[in-house]
Amino acid sequence: MSDTIRTATDTKVQDACSLNGQPLSNRSVKDIIESFTDGLGLAAEVTKSRLDFRTKFIAEHESYRSIQGTEIRVCHNLQECQDRDSIEIDCYIHGLGGNLEQFEPLLRLDDISGRYFISMDLPGFGKSQDCTTYDMNIITDTIYSTWKNIINDTTNDSFDLLNCKINIIGHSMGCYIALHLFQKLSQEEPDINSLILMAPPKINIPQLRKGYTLTQFGLYTLSLFPAIFDYYRTKFDQSKGLQSSGIRDFFHNDDPNDINLLYRKLWQYQNNIQIKSRSIIGYLRNWEPLNWDVINETVSMYRDSHRLRIMILGGDGDHITPYEGVQQFFNAFTDNKDNRLECLKDCGHNICFDAPEEICSIFQNDIFQK
Structure with a gap:
């Protein structure tokens, strides 16, 4: 890559990761960080200051x-689309308890x-409305x-999804949903x-099988009394502030001088305390395992007439989905002629918040340029 192109690429990445002037409160990131005290009262503080994290x-x-x-919160820039003949869209699917942010x-x-994107809060998460069932096929x-x-x-x-070129991007549980969605879309012949x-779970999670009695009984009990899980999360976990499991286990980096990192931890924490236990339990109870024989057959058949790239990314400091x-997960794909595995050094589970420059550089250099 020439120095000119590398400089342009680096500038775009820096601009995408900069938080200067972004909070709707119009406070600086530094002022926001210094205004909060970590620990027992942090949940109440960030709840009162929502514009700091918008x-x-x-x-x-x-x-x-x-x-x-169901009312679904979405985020996209298709309103800026001028070319109606052929567009490429990056479509994002977040994980369990996550959101589009x-x-x-x-x-x-x-x-x-100058690319197009669609992201959304899955039903029951972020600012999307709850739904009556979290069956993974219905979510898909x-x-x-x-x-x-x-x-x-x-x-x-005047346009349709089947006329678009799409990149399906999943994170954590969103990787499972992305593969279920790929099987559905591949039958309708869009250009994927x-x-x-990113940070996919294990290739199989036997504890979430419908026939795994102990786990299913526990999840069923919690579904009847979600307040039990809420109480545990509030009193014994979220009361620890930025040392709660939703921050400690999702971030690897811990530089006290990185104000953007500290802001993103507070942002993640502010989102975490809004997650409904009922939704988490609903998704886990309706977890749909991956049939790898069907997936690999679908990938091979699709590649007979299309080019399909598969990229798997994980952080070497991820405690939720270890590398x-x-x-x-990468090795589970038997047709590997256009597959790539990428390890992000010193990165935890929340890839885009823990290592934003690294993941943006990978997308800019290896996804956007192809």
Whole structure:
């Protein structure tokens, strides 16, 4: 890569990861960080200061869609689309308890690079409405319907998802959903350029099998009394502030002088305390395992007529989905002619917040340039 191109690329990455001027409160990131005291009272403090953790970019691109009777928060830039003949869209799917904001550096990089993106809060998470069931197949249909709704609406019904080139990008549980969605979409013949799977879970999680009686009984009991889980999370975990499991286990980096990192930890914590236990339990009870024989057959058949890139990424400091499991996930794909495994050094589970510059550089150099 020439020095000129590298400089341009680095500038885009820096701009995408910079938080200067982004909080809707109009306070500086440094002032926001210094105004909070970590520990027992942090949850109450961040709850009162929500505008500190609402960014201008997300606010400018978010909206709500009624999909199958559920209000879904979405974030996209398709309203800026001028070319109706052929567009490429990066479609993001977050993980268990996550939300669209966890992709914020990549969404901004898309926008800066003149690319199109769609991200959403899955039902029951972020600011999307709860739904009556969290069956993974129904969630997959909801995602598909949301994408189609956005594309048709922003193009005055003159375009369709099947006319687009799409990159499906999943994080954590979103990797499972992404593969279920790929199987669905591959039957309808859209042009899927890439499957990009970040910090995927184990290739199989036997404890979440429908026939695994002990786990299912425990989840069923919690579904009847979700307040038990809420009480544990509030009193015994979130009371620890930035030392709670949702921060400690999701971030590897701990530089006290990195104000952007500290802000993103507070941002993640502010989102964590809003997660509903009922939704977490619902997704776990309805977990749909991956049939790797079917997935590999689908990948091979799809590659007979399309180019499909598969990229798996994981952090070597991830305690939620350790890198050894990420490697096994990569090796589960038997057709590996256009597959790539990428290890992010000194990175935890929340890849986009823990190592935003690194993940943005990978996308800019290896995804956007292909």
